[in-house]
Amino acid sequence: MTDARPGARIAAIGTYAPERVVTNADMSQIVDTSDEWIVRRTGIRERRAAAPTEFTSDLCLAAARDLFSRYPVDPASIGFVIACTSTPDFAFPSVACLVQDRLGLPNAGAIDLNATCAGFMYGLHTARSLVESGLHQTVLVVAGETLTKVTDYSDRTTCVLFGDGAGAAIVQAAPRGSFLASTVGSFGAGGANLYRTGLSRCIGDPASAPGMIHQNGREVYRWAVETVSRGVESLLAQAGLTPATLDWFVPHSANARIIEAVCERTGIPADRTLSSIEHFGNTSAATIPLALAAGERDGRLRGGQSVLMFGFGGGLVHAGAIVEW
Numbered sequence: 001m002t003d004a005r006p007g008a009r010i011a012a013i014g015t016y017a018p019e020r021v022v023t024n025a026d027m028s029q030i031v032d033t034s035d036e037w038i039v040r041r042t043g044i045r046e047r048r049a050a051a052p053t054e055f056t057s058d059l060c061l062a063a064a065r066d067l068f069s070r071y072p073v074d075p076a077s078i079g080f081v082i083a084c085t086s087t088p089d090f091a092f093p094s095v096a097c098l099v100q101d102r103l104g105l106p107n108a109g110a111i112d113l114n115a116t117c118a119g120f121m122y123g124l125h126t127a128r129s130l131v132e133s134g135l136h137q138t139v140l141v142v143a144g145e146t147l148t149k150v151t152d153y154s155d156r157t158t159c160v161l162f163g164d165g166a167g168a169a170i171v172q173a174a175p176r177g178s179f180l181a182s183t184v185g186s187f188g189a190g191g192a193n194l195y196r197t198g199l200s201r202c203i204g205d206p207a208s209a210p211g212m213i214h215q216n217g218r219e220v221y222r223w224a225v226e227t228v229s230r231g232v233e234s235l236l237a238q239a240g241l242t243p244a245t246l247d248w249f250v251p252h253s254a255n256a257r258i259i260e261a262v263c264e265r266t267g268i269p270a271d272r273t274l275s276s277i278e279h280f281g282n283t284s285a286a287t288i289p290l291a292l293a294a295g296e297r298d299g300r301l302r303g304g305q306s307v308l309m310f311g312f313g314g315g316l317v318h319a320g321a322i323v324e325w
Contacts, residue, residue, distance in 0.1 A: 005132055005133075005134060006131060006132060006134060006137075006173040006174065006175070006177075007132065007173070007174045007175060007176050007177025007178070007179075008127070008128040008131040008132050008171055008172070008173060008174065008177045008178070008179060009171070009172060009174040009176075009177055009178035009179075009323075010124070010169055010170070010171055010178060010323060010325075011071060011169075011170040011171070011172045012067050012070065012071035012169070012170050013067060013167060013168065013169045013170075013289050013292055013293055013296070014063045014064060014065070014066035014067025014068070014069075014070070014071075014167065014168040014169075014289075014293070015063050015066060015165070015166065015167045015168070015286075015289055015290050015293040016059050016060075016062035016063040016066055016144075016165065016166045016167075017048040017059075017163075017164070017165040017166075017280060017283075017290070018048045018049060018050045018051065018054060018059070018164050018165070019048075019051075020048060020049045020050075020051065021046050021047075021048060022046060022047050022048070022049050022148075022163070023035075023045070023046045024038045024039065024044070024045060024046065024160070027159070027160050030153055030159070031153065031154070031155075031156040031159060031160070032156055033156050033160055038160050041255075041257070042160065042161060042255050042256060042257070042277070042281075043255065043256025043257070043259075043275075043277045043278055044160065044161065044256075044277055044278065044281045044282075045278050045279065046278075046279055046280075046281070047148075047162065047163025047164075047279075047280055047281030047282075047283075048163050048164050048165055048280060048281075048283075049148045049163065049164055050146045050148060050149065050164040054146070055089040055146055056085050056087050056088055056089055056095055056144045056145060056146050056166070057083075057088075057089050057095045057098035057099055057102075057144075059144040059145075059146065059164065059165065059166035059286075060083060060085075060095060060099050060142035060143070060144040060166045060168065061098075061099055061102050061103065062166065063142060063144065063166040063167050063168040063289070064099060064103060064140065064142055064168040065103075066168070067168045067169070067170065071170065073138065073170060075103065075104050075105050075106065076105075076106055076107055077107075077137065077138045078105045078107070078108045078138050078139070078140050079107060079108060079109065079130075079135070079136035079137060079138060079139065080108055080109045080110070080111075080127070080130055080136050080139045080140070081096045081097075081099055081100045081105065081108045081109070081110040081111075081139075081140045081142070082096060082111060082112075082113055082123045082126055082127055082139065082140070082141045082142070083095035083096035083099060083110070083111070083112045083113065083142050083143075083144070084112075084113045084114075084115065084119030084120055084122065084123040084141065084142065084143040084144075084285045085112060085113075085114065085119060085143065085144055085145055085284075085285055086114050086116045086119070086145065086196065086284060086285070086314070087144075087145050087146045087147060087149065087150055087284075088112055094110060094111065094112040095112050095142070095144070096110035096111050096112050096142075097110045099140075099142055103140075105140070108140070113126065115285070115311070115313070115315065115317050115319065116194075116284055116285065116313035116314035116315060116317065117252045117254060117282070117284045117285060117287070117311055117312060117313025117314065118252065118285075118311030118312055118313050118315070118317045118318055118319045119143050119284065119285030119311065119313075120141070120143040120167060120169075120285050120286070120287075120288045120289055120309075120311060121184075121288065121309060121310070121311035121319035121320060121321060122184065122311070122317070122319050123141040123142075123143060123169075123285075124141060124169065124171065124309075124321060125182060125184055125319055125321065127139035127141050127169075127171035128171060128177075128179055128182075131171055131172065131173050132177065137172065137173045138170060138171070138172050138173070139170070139171045139172075140168065140169075140170060141168065141169045141170075141171060142166065142167070142168045143166065143167050143168070143285035143286050143288075143289060144165070144166030144167070144285065144286055145164060145165065145166070145283050145284040145285055145286055146164045147162035147163065147164060147213070147282070147283065147284055148162060148163065148164050150196060150211060150212055150213055151212065151213060152212040152213065152214075155212075157215075157217060158213060158214075158215050158217075160281075161254075161255070161281055161282045162213070162281055162282050162283075162284075163280050163281035163282065163283050164283060165276075165280050165283040165286040165287075165290055166283075166286050166289075167285075167286045167288070167289020167290055167292075167293070168289070169289065178323045178324045178325070179321055179322075179323050180238070180239040180241075180306070180321075180322040180323060180324060181234075181235045181236075181238035181239040181321060181322040182235070182238075182319075182320070182321040182322075183231050183234055183235055183238075183318075183319065183320050183321075184317075184318070184319040184320075185227075185231070185317070185318050185319070186315055186316065186317045186318070187223065187227070187315070187316040187317075187318075188315065188316070190219070190220075190223055190315075190316040191314070191315060191316060192216075194213075194214070194215045194216070194220050194313065194314040194315075194316065196211065196212065196213050196214070196314070220316075221255070221257070221258060223316060224254065224258050224262075224312050225258060225261045225262055225265065227312060227316075227318050228251060228258070228262045228310050228312055228318065228320075229261075229262050229265040229266050231310055231318060231320050232249070232262065232266045232268070232308060232310060232320070233266060235308055235310075235320050235321070235322050236266075236308070236322075238322070239306070239322045241306060241322065243266055243267040243268045243269070244267075245306070246268065246272065246306050246308055246322075247272065247305035247306045247307065247325075248272055248273070248274055248295065248300075248301060248305060248306070248307045248308070248325075249263070249268045249272055249273045249274070249308050249310075250273070250274045250275075250288055250291050250292060250295075250307060250308065250309045250310075251273070251275070251288075251309075251310045251311075251312075252287050252288060252310065252311045252312055252313065253275045253276045253277035253280070253281075253282060253283070253287035253288075253290075253291060254277075254282050254287070254312070254313070255277070255282070256275070256277055256278075259273055259275060259277075274291040274292065274294065274295045274300070274301065275287075275291050276288075276290035276291040276294060284313065285311075288309050288311060292307075292309075301325060302325065303325055304324065304325065305324070305325045306322060306323075306324060306325075307322065307323050307324075307325050308320065308321075308322045309321055309322075309323070
């Protein structure tokens with residue numbers, strides 16, 4: 001008996017970044033830092049910042065419209081919208097509902113998903129499940145952040161990291177799915193090393209930068225390198241690939257040093273990585289689609305290639321997948 005369940009594939013992606021560019025020289029006017037220090041420690045040269053009247057749903061909407069401009073989709077065919085963000089416009093309504101309304105998607109359910117910097121990968125994982133179960137034929141995943149609105153600009157070690165941006169992907173049913181391997185996981189005990197204070201609860205001094213991002217960079221670095229390296233090896237084994245036969249590695253662009261360390265541990269050549277860190281900084285859930293889009297635009301990323309994507313961040317959470325592009 002053959003398995004009649006549909007496969008799932010990523011049909012298209014789109015991206016958007018705000019117009020305002022914030023260079024390292026600009027950052028040096030805010031805190032005691034320099035272009036040389038930032039580039040050496042993070043790989044970041046500039047990042048984008050949303051306008052005062054521009055919010056996460058606006059960025060996600062623009063990314064979705066970019067996708068639709070190159071891959072027309074019947075709005076009535078989209079059965080679900082998943083918005084991956086840790087910086088929503090409101091507690092509610094959700095970013096997904098705002099996007100559903102402004103795109104005019106009459107038949108779509110809508111939810112927000114907060115898996116911080118692993119958000120896009122968790123969104124793809126959920127969308128794939130909805131499609132392969134047969135519940136929906138077409139799912140729109142948007143991933144966007146306005147991190148500059150929740151960054152503590154008195155903390156020189158973190159404020160240089162974050163930028164704003166968004167990505168979007170269509171996951172559709174297909175006779176032959178493109179997902180070759182997947183993994184998800186969490187390490188809640190490490191949550192105190194990377195968090196944003198909430199409406200009613202915080203870690204440490206409640207008067208310390210309320211609502212802002214707090215990070216123990218040393219501990220997050222150690223966890224990320226170990227966890228991502230282990231996850232990459234698991235995914236390669238699932239898909240029957242090796243570092244030499246994998247076409248592209250697209251990790252969350254948190255820090256160039258993390259990416260370099262993972263490549264060194266796993267044996268993936270550094271020139272087979274796609275990253276958005278240099279020109280966009282850490283855009284959390286949006287870093288992976290921004291990197292994918294750049295690879296498509298310059299012709300490096302092509303159909304039929306194997307792509308290993310891996311997200312990791314606050315929670316602590318992680319998720320990865322290998323797809324055939």
